Amino acid sequence: MNHRTTHTSLALFCKVVDNYGDIGICWRLARQLDQEHGIAVTLWVDDLASFQRICPQVAVDRELQQIGAVTVRHWSGQDGVFTAADVADIVIEFFACDIPPAYIAAMAERAPRPVWLNLEGLSAEAWVEGCHALPSPQSRSLIKYFFFPGFTNKTGGLLLESGLLQQRQAFQQDPAAMAAFLRQFDVTPAEAASLKVSLFCYPQAPTPALFAAWKNSREAMTCLVPEGVAVDAVEAFLGQAAQAGASATRGALTVRVLPFIPQPDYDKLLWACDLNFVRGEDSFVRAQWAGKPFVWHIYPQDEDLHHVKLNAFLQNYAGTTENLAEFSLSWNEAAKKTADWAALWASLAADMPKIAIMAMDWQQQMLANGDLASNLLKFAETVR
Numbered sequence: 001m002n003h004r005t006t007h008t009s010l011a012l013f014c015k016v017v018d019n020y021g022d023i024g025i026c027w028r029l030a031r032q033l034d035q036e037h038g039i040a041v042t043l044w045v046d047d048l049a050s051f052q053r054i055c056p057q058v059a060v061d062r063e064l065q066q067i068g069a070v071t072v073r074h075w076s077g078q079d080g081v082f083t084a085a086d087v088a089d090i091v092i093e094f095f096a097c098d099i100p101p102a103y104i105a106a107m108a109e110r111a112p113r114p115v116w117l118n119l120e121g122l123s124a125e126a127w128v129e130g131c132h133a134l135p136s137p138q139s140r141s142l143i144k145y146f147f148f149p150g151f152t153n154k155t156g157g158l159l160l161e162s163g164l165l166q167q168r169q170a171f172q173q174d175p176a177a178m179a180a181f182l183r184q185f186d187v188t189p190a191e192a193a194s195l196k197v198s199l200f201c202y203p204q205a206p207t208p209a210l211f212a213a214w215k216n217s218r219e220a221m222t223c224l225v226p227e228g229v230a231v232d233a234v235e236a237f238l239g240q241a242a243q244a245g246a247s248a249t250r251g252a253l254t255v256r257v258l259p260f261i262p263q264p265d266y267d268k269l270l271w272a273c274d275l276n277f278v279r280g281e282d283s284f285v286r287a288q289w290a291g292k293p294f295v296w297h298i299y300p301q302d303e304d305l306h307h308v309k310l311n312a313f314l315q316n317y318a319g320t321t322e323n324l325a326e327f328s329l330s331w332n333e334a335a336k337k338t339a340d341w342a343a344l345w346a347s348l349a350a351d352m353p354k355i356a357i358m359a360m361d362w363q364q365q366m367l368a369n370g371d372l373a374s375n376l377l378k379f380a381e382t383v384r
Contacts, residue, residue, distance in 0.1 A: 009040045011088035013075065015097040016047035018299055021280035023051045024263065025159065026094055028282070029119075032161050032373045034069045039377075042088060044075040044099075053260045084110040090380050092117045092147075108140035115380040116144040122158075122281050124312040129154040133379060145383060149372050151316055156376060157369040158285050165289065165363070168271050178272050181265075185258050186245065187222065194220035194254070195349075196273040200229055200283050201297040205331060206339065207233035213341040215251035217349075222254045224269065226261065275352065277331075291363055293319070293348075293355040295328055307334040318362035319355045323347035 010033060014026040023045055033039040045051055052058040057067050063074045082103045087110045093099050096118050107114050116138075120131075132148040132155050149156050171177055182192050195217075201207065207230040214221050225234055227244045234242040237255050244259035261269065266283070270276050270290035278287040279297040287294035296313070298306040310332055314325045327348045330339035369375075 008038075009042070009088040010090040010092065011042045011044065011103075012092045012094065013044045013097055013099045014046070014094045015075075016045065016050045017095070018280045020050060020054055021282045021299070022094060023047065024054055024282035027051065027055060028159050028161070028263065029373060030070045031068065032159070033377075036162050037373065037377060039090075040069070040071075040088075042071040042073060044073050046075045048072075048074055054263050054266075056262060082106040087114055090115045090117065090377075092119050093144075094119050095121055104138075104142070105140070108142055112384070113142065115383055116142060117147045117376070117380070118144055119376075120146055120148045122149045122285070123309050124151050124316045125309060126312070132156065135383075143383075145379070147376060147379065151313075151366065151369070153369045155369070156379070157372050158288070158366055159373065160289060160367075160371040162371075164267070165367075168267070168290065171268060171271050181268050182272060185224065185256065186247070187224070187256065190220070191222040191254055191256070194222045195275070197221060197223045197275045197277065198269050198273045199223050199225040199277045201277055201279050201331075202300065203230065203232070204300070204333075205230060205233075205277075205297055206333070206341070208236060209339065209341045210331075210345070211237050211253060211255070213345045214253040216342065217252040217345070220252050220254075222256060224256050224258055224273065226258050228260060288359075288362065288366065291356070291359050293324070293352045293359060295324070295331055295348075298332055304334070307332065310334060318365060319358040321351045321355060321358075323351045324355055 012026055012030055014022055016022050026043060026045070030041045030043045034041050048058055048060040052060055055067065058072065059065055065072050078098070078100045080100045080102055082100070084106050087103065087106050091099070091107060091114045107116065128148045128150050129152060131146050132150065134146045136144045136146065138144050147156050149158055179192060211233060214223065227242065231242050234255060234257060237250065238246050238248045240246055242257050244257055247254060247256040267286055270286055270292065273292065276287045276290060276292055276294040277297065278284045278294055280299050284296050296310070298310045300306055310328065314320050314328060326335065327344045329335040330344055
């Protein structure tokens with residue numbers, strides 16, 4: 001997996017749109033490029049407060065800081081002054097964000113010219129393969145290339161750190177490690193032995209209706225939800241503020257609020273739970289590497305364009321059963337009929353053992369596509 005390249009520096013520009021997803025992806029990519037490929041990465045990010053939630057070492061009041069070997073710069077506007085010497089070998093704009101005009105001008109002055117990539121959003125839609133790696137001529141005779149993550153070998157693949165799956169396997173085969181991990185969030189032995197669900201969703205998710213179904217579940221359930229997620233539904237259930245450490249049990253359901261945790265601990269949370277509700281792009285990919293059943297809450301788009309993306313994924317995903325598809329469409333308010341959450345939940349719960357097996361098959365398919373960071377560097381070599 002270690003793919004040393006002649007490129008030594010990379011600038012990654014990130015505008016935070018979806019609080020933790022954008023910076024989550026960019027931070028993972030930056031760390032992996034540094035740690036596994038020896039690339040000197042500068043991460044430009046406009047929202048340091050969101051960044052700090054997933055990486056506590058971030059100082060929100062600094063224009064320039066080092067976190068590990070990654071240089072982090074606060075991208076506070078479009079007015080910066082740059083020379084050719086400031087430009088990296090590879091320049092990535094994440095999700096078509098507009099990088100500062102003076103930086104682009106400096107790119108044109110640099111010899112050799114940098115490889116300029118637009119790292120796009122993840123989608124299972126068929127058109128992605130046709131657009132992946134396409135050149136887009138820009139002013140000053142610069143060329144920008146589209147680079148799409150994806151689920152086939154005609155895309156850039158998914159973000160995956162070397163050794164992640166081995167770490168997951170070791171953790172899941174070590175009951176003491178799993179128990180100790182859950183204990184730091186005050187999860188009791190009884191809760192640890194129940195059906196454990198992690199919940200990460202957007203505010204408009206039909207969480208209250210799902211909680212109502214879970215309260216009447218046949219088996220004990222524990223829902224672990226990070227602070228700041230589904231706040232209204234969680235507070236209504238708890239009867240108190242949804243602060244880290246708060247919990248309540250009603251019927252079969254215990255809801256417990258966790259502090260917002262750094263990325264490596266979030267992976268462990270996914271590994272420790274039986275079912276994971278994830279959202280956006282970053283946690284969605286991590287749920288796939290966790291190899292557990294998951295339900296995706298997709299980032300909402302105008303004219304319900306996100307429903308097209310959701311359907312494309314459900315049709316491609318090896319772990320999809322009819323019940324998981326129906327549940328997912330209802331969760332995203334994309335179903336044709338009114339949701340009966342008790343029935344939807346009973347059907348999904350019955351399918352979970354089967355989905356877990358198919359989720360591991362899907363992982364093997366995804367592994368065959370290579371990992372995004374390595375694929376990105378190989379592509380940059382071909383277009384230098």
